[in-house]
Amino acid sequence: MGTFKIEGGHQLKGSIQPQGAKNEALQILCAVLLTPEVVTINNIPDIIDVNKLISLLKKLGVKVEKHARGSYSFQADDINLEYLESDQFKIDGRGLRGSIMIVGPLLARFGKGYIPKPGGDKIGRRRLDTHFEGLIKLGAKFGYSKEEQFYGVEAKRLKGTYMLLEEASVTGTANIVMAAVLAEGQTTIYNAACEPYLQQLCKMLNRMGAKISGVGSNKLIIDGVERLGGTDHRLLPDMIEIGSWIGLAAMTKSELTITNVSWNDLGLIPETFRKLGITVEKQEDDIHIPAHTDGYEIQSFIDGSILTISDAPWPGFTPDLLSIILVVATQARGSVLIHQKMFESRLFFVDKLIDMGAKIILCDPHRATVIGHDYKSTLKATTMTSPDIRAGVSLLIAALSAKGTSTIQNIEQIDRGYERIAERLRAIGAKIERLD
Known part of the structure; x- marks a missing residue:
């Protein structure tokens, strides 16, 4: 069973092209x-x-x-x-x-x-x-x-x-x-x-x-x-991978360009990240994420109530990116309610984020409230296991933002959905090593 060894806390820089969907x-x-x-x-x-x-x-x-x-x-x-x-x-x-x-x-x-x-x-x-x-x-x-x-x-x-x-x-x-x-x-x-x-x-x-x-x-x-x-x-570029790289850039305070994203096929993805306070810039058919050195602030609803981000069939927000949204919210300013409507076991990976120091209240199998740290308290490195593709990448993003060295086991789950991920992340400055 393969393992990723990740030295977190480093800013990344450069461009990355999404794989086919x-x-x-x-x-x-x-x-x-x-x-x-x-x-x-x-x-x-x-x-x-x-x-x-x-x-x-x-x-x-x-x-x-x-x-x-x-x-x-x-x-x-x-x-x-x-x-x-x-x-x-x-x-x-x-x-x-x-x-x-x-x-x-x-x-x-x-x-x-x-x-x-x-x-x-x-x-x-x-x-x-x-x-x-x-x-x-x-x-x-x-x-x-x-x-x-x-x-x-x-x-x-x-x-x-x-x-x-x-x-x-x-x-x-x-x-x-x-x-x-x-x-x-x-x-x-x-x-x-x-x-x-x-x-x-x-x-x-x-x-x-x-x-x-x-x-x-x-x-x-x-x-x-x-x-x-x-x-x-x-094939179109993979919208889930595009969302993953947006989240990675925000969590690591990195300046990244995601190339050839097919903007017209991204639906609510850019706007949903913007609701977390992340700057998502359109540059022709690329996405540019500037370094969020001052952090990012979660919006509230118009009446001042806590923002809720939930999944829905297209053209609603894809359930495959809720895990990424949840991780990104752990370092935002403010709070957000994540409502996973379509699958009842997809939020069960949050215990691993809580072990890393995240402030998350798992309300029930479908809902979790995240109170952001605003980078005043960074996540701690730890050893964890990838439960599925999307949760695995979410934990990888958390590890890349954490201080110290983390290990993620059962990375075959991540390999099921992400092509040569360690090699591509190293190309933009990530300290990640595959141990087989």
Whole structure:
């Protein structure tokens, strides 16, 4: 199990470019199963979760060719459907939550799709009902083995229909969209997720020959087609990594430039950090964060009440950045209530920040009040373990701002979502070492 050794308390300086978007990559990679033609994808991040999915596609029979760092071509013209019912698939599929999105494409193109109960971050319940209820409405027969925790759907031909999703699930919407593009007739998905990464998937499918309208809204209308062709696609920069670097700059009082951020796809992220008093400057398509040598002050609501920052489906604030917001607030002037609505276990890492000296009151599994130190009391170095991707990076940011040397164990969790993070942080002056 790997460990990071971090010497904190140093100011950083320079520029850093965000990797390709992890959450977009998982959707886009599954979509290559919809066509026998070549699909070329660029800006793929070299991270554990994405590499696991590429490995899974190879075992399914997809031909994968790497052209350069982050650039691959995929051709699913000879799929091995027997692998789906093998014991090895039941092991491989469990290692990655994003593997659930192979079900829709396989069902649409080959008439059946299977998946073991997928893994992922331990951040609370993450139901799969939206995925399978949508596929059932398209005409699939659903099966589940409780003993093996193995799901399956089958259909000779899917038929378009109207559906109102119970929740605006991003992966659920992606799965249903990928199934509906090859269904017979028209499908309407209301209360669909509309994140930029889902928009990217729809735009790519349209270039492949799909007929999807309403992209960017919560109502998608899909006219099924007989087949899809190949295309080229480039992933957006990862908005969660961009938010992480904004938080890192503020906590370490560093001047950083985050390059090529695709401003139009960041939604509320810049403004939410500004509410914490952080200066976020737009320089063409870059973000510049000046050194906050005098600290930063949390805003109040108009009536003077304590600021609350909560997550919501897009275009609301992404839940993946609430951990970063919470850490950044520990050194602000003022107080803030963090309300994590979507996952009930995501705030349980705050005990590690409290051990470092942060003033945090965990109200319940969903809410925490943070009283900022205003740098009058710095965080203390400590030894900790990364519980999941986002909490792990939040603890890393805390360690980089703390006085002394910290260690973070179980860093494979961080590697699942952040590419070459130690190397990239050292390039801007961080004192971080990987111990394997």
